[in-house]
């Protein structure tokens with residue numbers, strides 16, 4: 435028997451499949467576009483013999499697609515990927531034309547994270563082609579609105595995670611054969627300041643400036659950034675005032691918080707929600723809380739990471755993990771439930787969300803191999 439008949443992981447074929455996904459542009463806010471992407475992926479998994487469950491989108495978001503292997507018993511492997519991107523329709527004809535320059539392949543959402551989603555699909559297809567099955571049942575879940583914080587799919591992700599033994603997240607890989615084993619938690623808050631409007635010339639003394647109060651609050655809030663403890667705070671949006679000659683009665687600010695562990699999440703959430711006015715005769719209200727809990731590298735995650743490292747060594751390569759990253763993902767939800775979660779399993783590249791978004795062609799083969807062998811061997 436010639437070994438040429440053995441199915442191989444063909445990076446050219448992997449790339450062709452990724453490009454088909456890229457050509458279906460799917461910005462989070464365009465549910466019709468995202469669902470065109472869902473149609474494509476649903477058909478591909480159906481053809482592999484998986485059972486499909488499609489949950490209609492809510493609140494204007496796209497559908498959640500779940501595909502399950504018909505084989506395997508007990509708690510299995512949950513594979514997470516999102517099908518939405520941050521790039522508006524038409525990006526593919528303008529700043530992010532699909533093209534290859536040396537090892538770099540460009541396209542909207544190619545790195546974050548259509549390459550990763552496709553790699554997971556191809557990995558399973560590779561096993562099926564070889565007549566192999568995974569030891570554990572595998573559930574693939576495709577999320578339509580991850581880029582806006584998974585507002586409608588979060589509960590589904592958490593429910594699914596509780597019924598699984600491991601979670602693999604196909605988010606972008608990190609430079610030089612790195613994956614993600616921890617992420618900071620993400621909090622979002624909105625501060626509203628209410629003052630008192632007045633004529634800025636005739637009745638200045640009667641006014642209470644909401645913008646002045648907000649300015650003082652911002653200095654206090656931004657002062658909580660503490661790089662040593664790993665806490666960062668960013669007032670990213672601010673809105674207030676009605677005219678240059680009016681003492682402003684209202685001002686709102688939106689705040690992003692990142693914290694490395696649950697204790698700090700609780701500490702900071704408590705601090706934000708109890709902020710008091712600094713000036714006289716003004717009201718301050720804060721709403722919000724933690725949006726993604728911290729994802730910490732515990733013993734279960736370390737053990738899963740070691741399995742991945744052993745697989746990578748079969749290729750003569752060394753898999754590493756990145757130091758605690760500030761970017762959140764759906765992996766935060768599953769890891770916080772205590773499900774061993776390995777993230778950043780997608781293609782290596784750079785420029786997530788940017789006009790130079792790209793993957794490295796040379797990473798497709800080892801990353802697909804890693805995913806296929808994890809699916810095959812996890813038990």
Ligand SMILES: [Zn+2]
Pocket residue numbers: 516546547580605606
């Ligand atoms: Zn992503």
